[in-house]
Amino acid sequence: MGITEWVAVLTIFAVIYGLIKRYETRLVLIASGLFLCLISWNLVGGLNAFAKSMTNASLVMAICGSMGFAFVAKYTGADRSLVHYLASPIRGLGIFLVPVCTVITFFVNIAIPSAAGCAAAVGSTLIPVMLRAGIRPAGAAAAVLAGTIGSYLSPGTSHNPYVANMAHMEVMDFIGFHAPYSILVGAFGVIGTLIMCLILGDHKGDKNAKVDESKLQKNDDGFVPSPLKALVPLVPITILVVGNLWCPFIKMGVAQAMVLGAVVALAVARCNPQTFAKEFFNGTGKGYADVMGIIIAAGVFAAGLKSAGLIDTFVAALKESNEIARWGGSIGPFLMGVITGSGDAATLAFNETVTPHAKDFGMTIEGLGGLAFIAGAAGRTMSPLAGVTILVSGIAMVSPIEVIKRTALPMFLAVITCALVMV
Template identity: 60%
Template sequence: MTLLGWIGILVVILTVVALAKRWETRLVLFTSGAVLCCLSMEPLTTLNAFAKSMTNSGLITAICTSMGFASVLTYTKCDQHLVALLSKPIRGLGIFLIPVCTAVTIMVNVVIPSASGVAAAVGSTLIPVMLRAGISPAGAAASVMMGTIGGVLSPGSAHNPYVAKMANMDVMDFIALHFPYSMIMFAIAVVGILIVAMLFRDKGASENTGVIDESKRVQLVENPNFIYAFIPVFPVLILFLGNTIIPSIKMGVAQAMLVGTILCLLVTRTNPQEFSKQFFSGMGKGYGEILGIIIAAGVFAAGLTATGLVQSFVDLLKESNDIARWGGSFGPWCLGVITGSGDASTFAFNEAVTPHAQHFGMEVPNLGALAFLAGVLGRTASPISGAMVVVSGIAMVNPLEVSKRTFVPSLIALIALALTIV
């Protein structure tokens, strides 16, 4: 390897350290990419990569409309109606509250893709229920945290349209491709969190063992409205039916989110002017926070390519399918655990390596899906991820205690995916 390549590796290590220290993700990725491009004597590559990622139309429409829809759900409290409706029937299940709460969180996360948002909404309701049932605070928080992997099946998740566009696939076709593997991951998560709870003896604590931080709770509605609760599900239902049994209503993610937004306005009858402000504010937030990471990851990947590191890595992966399998799984997973973000590592990997999948005997959508799911599992096991901080704050427990319980199911699910998905 050349001197430039070794310098590139040093920059990558420093990038990981900066992300682990919780420095601003977009700044870190952009700066690292710019430094690598300049060291490679290709400074304009930074600007070209930035401009190219800014105008990715397929991603902009899907991600921004999904975030706009999520914003109006929060504004109208339809998301809270959904959580309250799902949480009512599960009280009094004893130790089985833990896997059931994980399953409920997974279902909510499918229709509301934000991990931190779901952790706050679901955790506010289900963690007190589990504490009153005698489940330890760490076990209750881990149950909800483990369920934040459900967003992998959401059309509103940024990674689904990202990999789908890379593979020249429809978003729903890509979700259908990794659906069976995602279900394997869900099954391992639900069963695994129950077994871990038994090993840690999380059931048997007194009712007053756990104390809730009321300042971090989301006050949910006491009497959920079924129609309000149905609105978050509506766009997902349209996309599913349109791609399966009713092809006449088949539409894109952006169109489905707009239909859901209009239905939300008609049903909730909120102030149209304020409603509109919330929707477009959510769209702007989607571009700034999610597409911003994609843009910065594109610059970082351009820097890695300019130094020759990507080509060196691809040449290594060509030697063995197994190297690619474990590199595409443990790489994003480890970075997710270390940095607390499944986004930065996954976007960077999929931008730099996944397009070359066929060179080492793999398919682009399969490798992209593996990296995506691995990054989510890594984030779920990380004690410093945003969602982990939220659930730990609600239960008033050390995040490391929660991470101990999600780590093993996450690792087992990762190995299962690596063995089956490619």
């Protein structure tokens, strides 16, 4: 390798250090990418990558539309209504509340793709229910945390339109491709977390268990659950699934389905249209700033690695053995998810740089790209630094380390299994 390639390797370690220290992700990736472009005498290449990622139409539409709908669901109380009606029938199940609550969280996370947003809505209701049923706080928090991998199946999750666009597939077709593997990982979360809770004695209860009342959603804001509102978060998902599988005449894009879902939310909630519109567009802006921002930054970083020549060297090595790609595309994003608390940056960088070359080493783009983002999310689900882990731990008033003792082994086994069968 040449000097610039060794500098690129050192830069990767610097990026990992910055992410571990929780510096601003977008700043770390963009600064590193432009630095590598500069020393490679290709600064314009990094700037072009920035501009190109900014105007990726399919990603902007899907991500911003989904975030706009998520804000609308929260504003109208539709997310809280959905959780309320899902939680009502399950009281009194004892330790079996753990797998049931994991399944509920998994299901809700498809409709509300933000892990933290889903955990806030679900955890504030289900964690107190589990504590009152005699489940220890760490087990209750782990049950919700393990379910926050349901976003794999959401068309609003950034990785689904990102990899689908790369593979020249429809978003729903790509979700259909990885759905069996995503459900398999979900099964590891449901069954594995229950087994770990039983091994650690979470069914024996804790008489001193309590929740952080400040983190619970209160009903004194006028919230009244509504069965119609509870159906609203399911509208876009239903339209997309039914349109793609059974009724082609209603087939539409992700953004269109999210806008239609927002219109239904407005009709059902009968709220102030002006505030409603502001909330929707606040969500689209948040989606661009937070989600598209990381995608743009990962694109610049990938351009820097390519300009430095490291990508060509890495791809040449992968051509010699697809086993390197198999484990690099799984263990790499998985470990980054664990040590940084977010699988997004590492996964997007991997998918930007390596996944487009998947066919060169005997794999498919959708297979390698799907494996990378599933592994990254699984790593985040067993990270004590992840925002969602800290959130559910805070509600249950327990250490994040205690919580991930219940999710770590199931997630690790799930990633190994996916690496063996998915590519």
